[in-house]
Amino acid sequence: MKIYEKAPAKINLLLDVLRKREDGFHEVEMIMTMVDLADRLEMQELPRDTIIISSQAGYIPLDEKNLAFQAARLIKDRYDVRKGVYIHLDKKIPVAAGLAGGSSDAAAALRGLNRLWELNIPEEELCTLGAELGSDVPFCVTGGTAIATGRGERLEPIESPPQCWVVLAKPPINVSTADVYGKFRVAGIGQHPSAADMVSAIQRGSFADVCGGLGNVLESVTLDLYPEVRQLKESMIRLGADGVLMSGSGPTVFGLVSKEGKLPRIYNGLRGFCKEVYVVRMLT
The missing domain is CATH 3.30.230.10 (Ribosomal Protein S5; domain 2)
Structure with a gap:
């Protein structure tokens, strides 16, 4: 079997x-x-x-x-x-x-x-x-x-977020989670992201508020260590993704996209300098 x-x-x-x-x-x-x-x-x-x-x-x-x-x-x-x-x-x-x-x-x-x-x-x-x-x-x-x-x-x-497209892009580098946490300092966080606000946005089915509530305190460390990740995030924002964030300790950056018509521009724009780009759906 x-x-x-x-x-x-x-x-x-x-x-x-x-x-x-x-x-x-x-x-x-x-x-x-x-x-x-x-x-x-x-x-x-x-x-x-x-x-x-x-x-x-x-x-x-x-x-x-x-x-x-x-x-x-x-x-x-x-x-x-x-x-x-x-x-x-x-x-x-x-x-x-x-x-x-x-x-x-x-x-x-x-x-x-x-x-x-x-x-x-x-x-x-x-x-x-x-x-x-x-x-x-x-x-x-x-x-x-x-x-x-x-x-x-x-x-x-908790409930699933509103259904949307997700663009994932990984630059040609590997990031050590241990290294990122090793350089991270809790005292250096300016403002903590709000889990309560994100849960509320999900419960209300508000895609805009989900995008507005995205947050990852490890971003500051990884973006400083790896300029490629910062460039990738800035490019995804410029290309029109609705909400953009680094996942985990990186280096993958994801963009949430509500309208399918935006996807070709984002995908093609990212593929210009990043081979590993994926367009997928949120699993609900």
Whole structure:
């Protein structure tokens, strides 16, 4: 039997950092949602007790450095599964892009192996497992739209934002989340974005207010470290996207667009200096 799972990318409509915690992580408040750019995982049981991962992408690790591999090993160890699995990862989400591609792969592996091995693990327990692999994994397990607090693992589902087009553009650089957080200083934040205002805008279905409420306090660090990201954001605004923000720690910048007629100009304008440009829909 083969099991298939979709692993969508996420974007941060809002990312606020409240303080540095004693455990070394940062206390955050985020509003995350998913877009229709996705990796796909195919999982098949193996007769011998091993984990094998393959992919068409030549630039990702296929060993214990891979989060899907780590997810498979975690679920095998925790539930004493003495079977093996072959996972093929069809990679579409850019890596080190602030889109949680690796976290979504791990979440898809947890969901898929739960079905493949008929473990009947409740979703809440899968989220707890996912938190051991990374802060974004619990959200990727559940999907939808949610407020994330703590280090990102505490989730409160909310309504989906108004449907729109999303233009994603990743410059040809990789950004280390650890480096960005390492240079970030909470005291340097001028004004914190308002999660309450964003939730209200979503509840009212106001696309304009969702665009107006976008905020990411990590932008200032990444934009200073990587001028290409600043250029990309400025270009997307100039080309007419309705709301523009860097996702996560970057370097991907996304633009929310309400009118399909705007898309060719934005897409073609960005492709002039950025190869990785995607036009997708918000997942609702």
